[in-house]
Amino acid sequence: MISIRLKLRRIVSKWFENPIVDLLVFLKLPPSLITVFGLALASVGAYFCYKGNFLVAGIIVFISAIFDMLDGGVARKTSNVTTKGALLDSVTDRLSESVILIGIGAYFLDQANNTLVILTMIALVGSLMVSYIRARSEGLQVPAMGGILTRPERVIIVVLSLIIGFPNYGIWILSVGTPISALQRMFLSWRSMNR
DSSP states (O other), X not given: OHHHHHHHHHHHIIIIIHHHHHHHHHTTOOHHHHHHHHHHHHHHHHHHHHHTOHHHHHHHHHHHHHHHHHHHHHHHHTTOOOHHHHXXXXXXXXXXXXXXXXXXXHHHHHTTOHHXXXXXXXXXXXXXXXXXXXXXXXXXXXXXXXXXXOHHHHHHHHHHHHHTTOXXXXXXXXXXXXXXXXXXXXXXXXXXXXX
């Protein structure tokens, strides 16, 4: 699974990410601005989720994810990699994912669909736990990779479910998959620890 991810990542980097990074570097856009713009787009996407305009929401969330992917590349290309930038990137990643799920949850709440509201909350907590376990494990000098639903997979699931007009499908998948992914990471980290 990881090797497939790496191969796909190389293809995306070569044919898509690198040319756009070069353009953004040419335009002299600072990485932090790209990061914040991605969060702003995610917030707009969340609003369209709440309003039930899922196609527009899916497109905006997809563009937001692209900006999230590019900020690090611009930072590396311009030798502008900083701890502040890394912190800002991590925080905005969590915020972007959260506001989108909150927007979807607000739509289901407006529709009085309590089951999907609860499942959205489970998906949100599960997504945050996947990220937190990795961050905490790395803070303890323990690698915490893996899990069936890392952030790229979660973004793809949300975007596709929005574009086809059925965010409930994405929420069902995330509400089951993110807790499993969090448990997987917890197990792998626990197993790697000496005591």
